[in-house]
Amino acid sequence: MDSVNLKLPCYFSRTVSSISNRIKEKSVRILAFGFSTCGFLVLLHAGIYQDDMFEVSNEYGATVTVKVIYLLLSTCAIGAAVVLPWSMLNKEKSFLAEAGDCLYLIGSAYILCWCLLQLLLQQPINSGAILLLLIQILAISCLSSNGLQVNEWVEIAALYYMGMTGHFALGNSNTLATIDVAGAFIGISSHSTILSGILMFMITYASPLLFLLCLVMYIGAKLRNHSHSTISTHRETSLGQILKLKLGFPCLVPLCINSILLTAYTVVLLLMRNHLFVWSVFSPKYLYVCATTLCTYIGVCIVAITVTYTFFVTTFLRSNRTTRHNNIS
Template identity: 35%
Template sequence: MQTYDIALLLASSIIIIMICLPTVVWTLFLSTDISSPIYEKKMLSITIVGGVILFVFNSFGFFIISPVSYIVFVLFTYGVCNLFSFAKCFTADFQMKVSSWNIAKLFIIVGVILYPFSLLATSFVEEEHFIFYFIISMIYFTLLVRVVLNFIHYKFSESSNREKRHEVVANVQILKLDYPMSVPSLYNADLSLHFMMSEKRDQGIILSDGTNDKRFASNFIIIFISWFIFRLLRSFNATGDKWKDLIHLNQLLRESDGNEILICILIGLVIVLLLYRHLSPILVFLILTGIFGRHFPLIDKGVKSGLIESHFVYFGLFIFIFYNCIKVFYYNKIYIKKHEYNDPLVGTKLVLYMLQVFEIFFGLLFLLLQKPENVLVTSLSLLHMHLIIPLLIQNWESLGLTRMQVYIIALWIGQASFFIHGNSNSLSTVQINAGFVGVSSYRPVLHGILIACHTFGSKFLVLLHTLVVILTRKRDILRLYMCIRCWWMLQLLTLTVYVINVTLQRHHLFIWSVFAPKLLYEECNFLCLMILTVIVYLFIKITNCFSK
């Protein structure tokens, strides 16, 4: 295969996408009143014509294809259609119109379809982090829009239902005097209205006593803060080849006199202590003290500075695991058997506790392996996932998402966290020195494990925390299987498409500098997901044995 065949392959794939994607979009996401066949044909023709125009203009501009321009055009057309639809909401049928405004689903489906095919080009592989930065940021924006529209919908529904209730009560009072036999039917109408409000209240749409206002406000604030933290994290490390010469925050911290790094480390350790204080807070505090001593040792020993502190952290992590394992298999088992012997969720609670212990253990180990300027990055990344993932899992229905889409967002957040920590699809960004933290002799297996934990630990932590939140909210092991199966589906799709791509482009000029390292990273992601699956499976089997 010659190099010019790549452009033909990409052009043919984009043409197929230009035909299939609008059909999927206009079929799945348009509201019922404007999804007639005539309307869909108009939108389909407008989108295809617009895509052809963009293709022609980009060809004249010496760009062979520009799929990003076409995708933006599709999203813009869809957004304009929903904007006009939303404008009509203030006149009639507010609820049906607002339900159609959910562009977050569009971004998720477009991301799932186009992400594997974006890896066919070297530029997309080198700058893959921008894809996840863009998708995650736009999902946050659309979720904020969704929360605002839900709040407006709630206010309109509250006022209209209040008027209906007052009208029914007034009619009942009048007919009590004139037509006593009609009163039961009116009472039934009032009762049906009450049941309708109760059903919406159970779905999380309408709450009472001002609770809904607080819920909308808290959701908006959490999403906005998560978006702000995510945008701040992007500025710490520069990855990829584009804008590599620009100054980033970690570079400024390295060039400072040390006081700024000290403040950042203290802030980061305080954040981690607040997040992990629910299990063995004294041990967690001592381990964090050792992590601080590793970066600022009390005794300067030259090359071996921080070695004793690192050994102290490893010993503290061992004590943490040993103590909590005893607590799980003896104390918790006896307590649960004594007080909740007939509870069918005994095994689920033990699995949840073991996952929480392993999450804290791995999070502290990952924090130990970081460079001084990356401690705050790791802490903010942990805070970010502790804010947004519980919100998505708890409020997925009110946000207009499905469980599968929430799991996909969690996987993308993990992949974005991988790039946030300074990693890329190049082997040059692998931190070899992380494998020698607290290790004074040459042990290749241990070095490899520590380097792997440092490189892929951020994504692993996000996936692990997602499983913990799922079990915390819904004590159902089947939800874990559903989530892991969704991740496997996406990972296998990406890996399959990319292996075919590498096979077809094995004679490409950048096969060893771009495509081969990315294939290695995808295989490592596959391995990380396999390790996570095995860990969950072992925890479930162990708890089933001890809970009998």
């Protein structure tokens, strides 16, 4: 009788582990299928309408296709962020390793969705630049995964400035004349100032938002590298302390850099407000800086919400698993 009682917890844990692995495999397969479908539709759309942006905005079939792509991309991104933390439970891994794997996959989903969206919205000539930006992100991810000994704030600052460099590589400048207005009406069947403005913002700040979204994958890689550090070995470390340690620099460094730039430009603008060319030459640059501030806040909020949600879900699942195991034993 005692041997049967001893076998029950082991059998139950193996059953839960196998179910969790099957759920994880199904989730990854569904996401892979969604991304494959989106990629096929984007390539099909680009192959048909790449030479005529006016036709894209007016033809009904093209508008429906773009709306389907929008729906699939948003579903894949939100679904990855919401579902993956619930399907990554693995008793053989530590808390940080489990959360790191989940965040790495979510960050990869964010990046892939954003790149596919930009391939749809950007001019065809910018496809090569988007591919190069993606290669840079993958290279940085490989360096972070290999445990390269560099200060964390230096890596995050480098990511931030690479995003701003990509902003100019995609054809943007400090003048309002370089804003891509044609792409802001792709997939919109009727005139909408709000929707067009959102799409225009996405097109203009494609690169900065891409590198801000890759911070989710960066945090996941760092968590996997530090899964055997003192943070994971001390069980008395609270969830709040882990969040402060792992979420502090990725959120504070971009905000601090942007705040310094915004303050400097504001002071210069106030000091030179009576100059002849300030409002005609310098004011567009100041508008770009203000929009960059909004972009930074949006990206940091997405990173913070994603990491916090993943941590809380992982903690909840691990505590429930421990409770069930104790009740059975």
